[in-house]
Structures are given as structure tokens and as C-alpha cells.
Amino acid sequence: MSDLLELQLGPIAHGGHTVARHEGRVVFVRHGLPGEAVRVRLTEAEEGKTFWRGDVVDVIEASPARRPHVWAPADALAAYAEGRLPVGGAEFGHIELAEQRRLKAAVVREQLARLAHLELDVEVEAVPAEAPRADAGTADDGGLHWRTRCSFAVDGDGRLAMHAHRSTETVAVHDMPLAVDAISRLGLWGVDLAGVERVEVAAPASGTSPLVVFTLAEELPSTRLRELVEGVDLGASVSAVGPRGKAPLTLRGHGSVAEEAAGYHYTVTGEGFWQIHRKAPETLMEAVLGAVGPVLGAGATAADLYAGAGLFTAPLAAAVGPSGFVLSVEGSPGTSRDARRTFKRHRHVDVVQGRVERVLRQHSGERFDAVVLDPPRAGAGREVVRQLVDAAPGAVAYVACDPASFARDLGWFLEAGWRLEWLRAFDLYPQTHHVETVALLRPGR
Template sequence: MSGALELRLGPIAHGGHTVARHEGRVIFVRHGIPGELVRARLTESEEGKRFWRADVVEVLEPSPARRPHFWAPADSPAAYAAGTVPVGGAEFGHIELAEQRRLKAAVVREQLTRLAHLELEVEVEAVPVGDAGPTAGRGEGSGHAADDDGLHWRTRCSFAVDASGRLAMHAHRSEATVPVQDMPLAVDGIERLGLWDADLSGVARVEVAAPASGTTPLVVLTLSEDVPSNRLRELLDAIDGDASVSVVDPTGGAPLTLRGRGSVAEEAGGFHYTVTGEGFWQIHRRAPETLMAAVLDAVRPVLGEGGSAADLYAGAGLFTAPLASIVGQSGSVLSVEGSPGTSRDARRTFKRERHVDVVQGRVERVLRQHAGASFDAVVLDPPRAGAGREVVRQLVAAAPRAVAYVACDPASFARDLGWFREAGWSLEWLRAFDLYPHTHHVETVALLTPGA
């Protein structure tokens, strides 16, 4: 193929790439498997860059772990052969599930070794979307016996809209959009909304939330232009009548509810939550209960009636609720979230819980305001960038008896863990969960304890 390089793919790297070399230059290649011989097309190749990026366009020597991709728009060789580019969101869809998890485990191990200077064996646990999930207790199994095909787990999806008014998705690191007619990773509630054939002209983005409980889904339309009221009615008619619909003005601001409610009802571990279209909630249908169980494994031994806990980067309060239940009315929970919309969700959920203090603001600022406060346990669930040195420093100074660190990025987690270890803290255990099958993402939960 003209313009393509023939490359032997090396080890997996953080971010969903394999590492290859060409004339001494490192090239990060997507859509391959370590050991394969491929032709790859460069997607970023500026001369001044330390490394280049490329996509696989033809597989010359496939890995035994290669399988047919389950979703045509994300199949890189097929997309390039058809004259388009692959969409993001399913970059591991050509790899057998067991091999996906081995690759993710290798990335976690490599980041821990490089950034935290810690050698640790890691197994990534399957989280099937059906009723038989991974065991809740640490070390009680990996859930592989109840494995499935890794599809239909997304309760949240975000779509672009192309120039013809049809649903589309972006290519990786690109503004290019590719029209899509389905999303096999989405739960059935999203597939049934009738968005695939709708004329969405005048809309820039579509956000969809379909709770795993089966309660009313929510569609949020971000408009690209001012549209007249009759056009809004047409958009409403194009979306399944059982769904709530909100719109966001082109200039931004809070969503305006056109039909139903501007929020969805979520449930996890017997606790109930309200999450608006602006709010954050875990996207895998089994993620909330899976992560809650692992976090409680970490904090229960040091937390009881009358205790004190902090839930940092708390989102809508997924972990705040069980913490509040454990400590009871005689205890206290500080729940901190930076996003105003998501913090409002938490405040709505816990407005009758007088022992829960919901604070909106940057975690490091709120901790500074609570300097001297004592916590028995802290749940730390930062965004992809991690907690950062200042938050780690403040937690080391506060010296809670346990920190349950929930991480969606192994590199930022390993970096933060390295700072904890420099301060004398220990990693007691770590579990990794495959909450994003067919993508490179992996979620970890770790128990950290202070030194003597």
C-alpha cells in the first residue's frame, strides 16, 4: 500500500498502542497486537517530534489472538480500505478478550515498575454485564467463569453529528467524523432510542444516559445553532417517546428540559442517586457496584459507627452513600467534587443526611480549609490526571488509617503511588477491573496505609 510502513510490532504501551521502530525512530501504532508484522499508515509524523503515531492498515502476519472486529467503523484495516478512518472507542476490538486483559495487566505492571518503583503481579478481572459478576471480596476469584462477549455495557454514550445531520463519532485524536448506524458497546436502552436514522440537523453533540436499572433514559442535545421551536418539536418527535430530552444552547449554560426530567435515577448497592445530564456516573453497567464492593473491602476494617471519612473527587456520591451508612448519624463524611453540576447532584441526594457535608471545589483547596481534620478513611477517585503531588502531600499530613485509591489511569496512579511510598506509605493490595472491554482502559482499586 502506497505511503505505508512495514513494521514489526513490539510491546504494548500505555494508551492503547504497540511500540514499533523505524530507522531508529519510535512509532506508537494503534490497532495492532505485539509480535504482528503489519503495514501502518502514519497519522502524526512531524520531523521535530520525539515519536510518530500510526494506524495498522494491513496485517501481514497476524497474532493468534487476533479476531474479526465486532464493529466495522472501528476496524482500522477495513476503514482504510474503504477510504475512511477508524472511529475511537473500540481500539482493542480486534483482540480476544483474554489477551486484552493480559495486555492491560502488562501496562499496569510496567507503570508501577517505572513510576512507583514497585514490582507487582497484576491480573485484570472480568466484569460481565449479566447477573454473575466478579466476587466482591478481595482475592476470592476473578469472575472469568462468568465471562461474556464484552459488549452492551455502556450506559453512557457521546456522539458527534455530521454535516448531513446523522450520528457520527470522531477518529482518534482527530476532528474527522465518521457516521455510525449502531454502537455494540451500548446497552439496549441506547440502541432503542431511534437516534440512528434521525435527522439531527442543528445539533452539534448528543449525550445519552440509559441507567442499568432500566429507568427512564435521558438524551441531551447540544445545539450548534439557534433553532426555532418547530425544529425543536421535530427533534423531540425523532427520539423515542419514553426518553427524557434536554437541550443545551449553542452558547452553553445549563441544559433546558424539553420532555420528562433533566436527570436519571441510578442505583448501586441498595443506594439511590440522582444524576443530571451534566453529572458524572460510571459508564459500565456493573461498574458502580463492582467499585463500591472493592472500596468497602478497603475501608471497612478501619471505619465504623461514629467514624470519620472523606470521599474526594466524589462525583454524584457513589462512595459517599455507603460511607455515610457505615459511620451513621454519629459519624461524619466530607464529600468533595470539583464539577458544579455533579456536586449539585450529590447535594440533592444527601440533602437529608446531616452528617454528610457536600462541598464543591478543588480538592486541594478544600483539604487546606479542613487542615487539622482527622479522617479514619479516605476514598480517592481522581480524574484521569490523578490526584497530584499537593493532594498526596495533604493526605500524608492528615494520616488517615486507610486510603482507597480508585484509578482510571495506571500512569497517574503509579506516579501518585510513588509519592505515597516516598512518604513511607505501603500498598497493601491492588485489584484491576476490565470495566471497558474492547478499549485499552482499565480501572484499579488499591488500599494504601501510612507508615509507622
């Protein structure tokens, strides 16, 4: 069988694929658009599998929503023509922004219908990286320059690189148009990174000092470490993580960055979690407070589950005041340490590091007026949903980065008699298939 097929692309599917069929078998195709006629290079095509995967390498009949790709290394058509794989991280870069959002909304609707048995109209809201100009006439900003965090690989020649999708192959990169300008100005594109395995970069939207973290592939002499530091723009802090997972060693500046959102201040280390879109913290904070704010007040109790560095813990603490109480739970030790540093002077905030279901068991019998639930991509899971159903808080704000796991969890809430009051979806990852949602859930009457 040839690994090159001519296919008619069907609807969009969760994960950034369109659905096509070949001789009755489903083929999940990346880098296409619904309705297009294309040539597809199969990337996974084992005979025993119920579905195959492939990439578009040529377009026979293009969708009106197709445009030139925003980033050459991620352009599948150009990549295959050059005999290489496209990098991940911008798989929707060939699609007009308005169409990207329509496709993401379709995925959210489909997942809600299939997994939560809920028919709901959904619109994905644009979140410009910069405030639109008065004369712009649109909320779109091109969907570029929004990433405040980037993770890079290093190729065999010691150059900054990124991985191809579902592959160990690396492709050297010389720019990153999705990143904020502060990352581009660091000068990493021309640095000799021999001996480095991975490079993490954080550039706070507040404009404070960026942080570059080198993960070393081997122990390096001090002279080599000095060369790495000198290759990075002087305005940035630099840390290194040894090859055996030791604690980061600060080589210059600080081992953390200072983040700010809606007037609240946070400390986040290189290993800590923070929302990557420069406007995401304020956008999500506004939506979450719109959900749980009405049930909070002085003396109220709240829980921030999967709290990260405490993005939502801070406004919850302000809402309940010193006479209230906020439980902030995070599983990652490093990120939890960040939160403890941020809230060490807040006596009414208890920052706990551990699995959410274990901490909730320890607090069983305690009723919270409001809960913020912001789990990782895998979702909260049946046990956490069951515990929240039993606890019956006044309101739950569910922040989700994956529509499938959210719809699954939502289905369990609905089965228990809860109701979905509203749901908002935000385009916090332009040029990718990812979408963020915030939902307000309440116990049944």
C-alpha cells in the same frame, strides 16, 4: 518518505499502542498486537519529533489473539480500505477478550515498575455486563452491551456520528454494540440531527427512564425542537443545551436520571458524572468498602474526594452512621449539585463543591479515619498526596482510571513511607485500552 511502513510490532504501551521502531525512531502503533508483522499508515510523522504515530492498515503476520473486529466503524483495516479513518472508542475490538486483559495487566505492571519502582503481579478481573448463566462456563459475555452512557458527534448531513481518534473527522454510525440495549432502542440512528452539535445519552442500568441531551450548534425554533423530541423513543426524557452553554432546557420528561447501586439511590443530571459500565458502581463500591470498611464504624469520619455524584459517599455515610461524619468533595458544579440533592437529608454528610486541595486545606488538622480518592484521569497530583500524607488517615482507597497517573501518585505515597496493601484491576472498559484499579494504601508504621 512514504507514509506507509512495514513494521514488526513490539510490546504494548500505555495508551493502547504497541511499540515499533523504524530506523531507530519509536513508532506508537494502534490497532495492532505485539509480535505482529504489519503495514502501518503514519498519522503523525514530523521529522523533528522523537516518536511517530500510526495505524495498522494491513496485517502480514497475525497474532493468534487477533479476531474479526466487533464494530465495523472502529475496524482500522476496513476503514482504511474504504478510504476513511476508524472511529475511536473500541481500539481493542480486534483482540480476543482474554488477551485484552493480559495486555492491560502488562501496562499496569509496567507503569508501577517505571513510575512507582514497584514490582507487582497484576491480574485484570472480568466484569460481565450481565450475570453469567449457570451453563455459560465462563465469566466473559463478549465484552459488549456495557455502556450506559454514550457521547456522539453529528456529521455534516445531520446523522449520528463519532470522531476518529485524535481527529475532527466524523464518521456516521448506525449502531453501537458496546452500548446497553436501551440506548439502541432510542431510535437516534434515524433522526435528522441538523442543527445539533453533540448528543449525550444516559440509560441507567436500573432500567429507569433514559435521558437524551442535545447540544445545539445554533438557536433552533420551537418547531425544530419539537421535531427532535418526536424523533426520540417516547420512553426517554429529552433536554437541550443552547449554543452558548446555557443551562439545559428540559423538553420532555426529566432533566436527570435515577441511578441505583447496591440499594443506594442517586440523582444524576445530564451534565453529571456516573460510571459508564453498568456493573461498575457495584463492583467499585465492593472493592472500596473492602479497603476502608475495616477502619470505619459508628461515629467514624471519612472523606470522599473527587466524589462525583456521591457513589461512594452513600455507603460511607451508612458505615459511619448519624454519629459520624462524611466530607464529600467534587469540583464540577453540576455534579456537586447532583450530590447535594441526593444527600440533602443526611445531616452527617457535608457536600462541598471546590478543588480538593483547597477543601483539604480548610480541613487541615482534622483527621479522617478513611479517605476514598477517585480522581480524574490526570490523577490526584503531588499537592493532594502531600496533604493526605500529612493528614495520615487510617486508610486510603485509591480508585484510578489511568495506570500512569496512579503509579506516579503511588510513588509519592511510597516515598513518604506509606505502603500498598493490595491492588485490584477491573476490565470496566472492554474493547478499549482503559482499565480501572482500586488500591488500599496505609501510612507507614
